[in-house]
Amino acid sequence: MKVEVIRRVLVFLSEIFSLTHLKRSGWRRFGIPDELRESVADHVFGVAHIALILAYLEKVPRERWGDILLMALIHDNPETRLGDLDRIATLYIKRKRATQQALKDQVATLPNSLKTDLLNLSKELESDSKEAQIVKDADILDFALHALILAQRGYKTRESAQNALAELNTKSAKAILKAALKEENLATLWTQDLELAGDPR
Numbered sequence: 001m002k003v004e005v006i007r008r009v010l011v012f013l014s015e016i017f018s019l020t021h022l023k024r025s026g027w028r029r030f031g032i033p034d035e036l037r038e039s040v041a042d043h044v045f046g047v048a049h050i051a052l053i054l055a056y057l058e059k060v061p062r063e064r065w066g067d068i069l070l071m072a073l074i075h076d077n078p079e080t081r082l083g084d085l086d087r088i089a090t091l092y093i094k095r096k097r098a099t100q101q102a103l104k105d106q107v108a109t110l111p112n113s114l115k116t117d118l119l120n121l122s123k124e125l126e127s128d129s130k131e132a133q134i135v136k137d138a139d140i141l142d143f144a145l146h147a148l149i150l151a152q153r154g155y156k157t158r159e160s161a162q163n164a165l166a167e168l169n170t171k172s173a174k175a176i177l178k179a180a181l182k183e184e185n186l187a188t189l190w191t192q193d194l195e196l197a198g199d200p201r
Contacts, residue, residue, distance in 0.1 A: 008109040015080050015106065019044065022079060026086035026143075030157050032150060040076050040084055043142055048072040050138035050173075055131075057172035064131055071125045071135045074118055078102035096126070137173035140164050144177050149187045 019041040027037045038046075051072040055065050078099040079085070085095060103122050107115045125132050144164035151158035162181065168174045180186055 005111060008111075012107070012110055016077060018080050019076065022084060025084040025089075027150070027157075029086070029088070030150070030155055030160075032155060032157075036150065036153070038146065040079050044073060044076055046142040046145075047075065047135070047138045050141050050176075051135050053176075054134045054138055054141075054170060054172050058130065058134060058170055060130060060134065067121060067124070068131050068134055070118075071121050071131065072138060074103070074122060075125060075135060075139060077106060081106065133169045134173075137168050137170050140167050141173050141177060145180055145186065148180055148183075152185055152187065 020039050022040045023034060023037045024040060024043055048069055051068050052065065055068050060068065076084075081102040082098055085093060100122065104119065107118050110118070125135060141164070144161040147157040147161035147164070151161065161177070165174060165177050165181075168177065183189055185192070
């Protein structure tokens with residue numbers, strides 16, 4: 001493999017890794033301190049897992065799961081260059097055009113076939129395909145679940161989680177959020193189930 005290709009891949013990965021240090025900006029408007037604000041990379045991790053669950057629940061053919069996960073992985077990649085734009089910022093910035101250009105520039109030096117695949121998936125994400133709807137719902141649902149966890153810590157974010165319900169498209173995403181809204185302590189829900197089942201050791 002050519003040294004030049006490896007170098008270009010490393011440049012791309014170096015940029016993507018910067019998302020681990022970029023905090024989600026919208027929480028600042030709720031007075032959430034930095035230590036409780038997840039990074040964009042944390043958010044992408046959550047979105048990918050939620051998208052996988054939704055793909056299963058919505059009975060998407062297994063051969064399309066890979067594309068769904070790839071769309072989830074790259075959906076916020078342009079934020080390395082644009083920053084994490086919250087909804088107020090997007091009132092003043094043409095986000096769609098900016099993100100498309102940022103991603104195009106970001107992948108410009110990658111091998112042609114990979115570059116083409118990533119750009120095509122980015123275009124699909126802007127469409128109304130079932131797969132795109134799942135990734136968009138996963139994005140919203142990740143935000144809403146974090147909002148509920150923060151609300152349960154005393155921050156005024158519950159209303160934002162409730163409002164997110166109207167933005168969801170898939171039945172599965174709506175069902176998950178409705179169930180989450182009924183929980184008293186979402187952050188420790190998994191440990192409660194362990195306690196009910198008994199110590200597995």
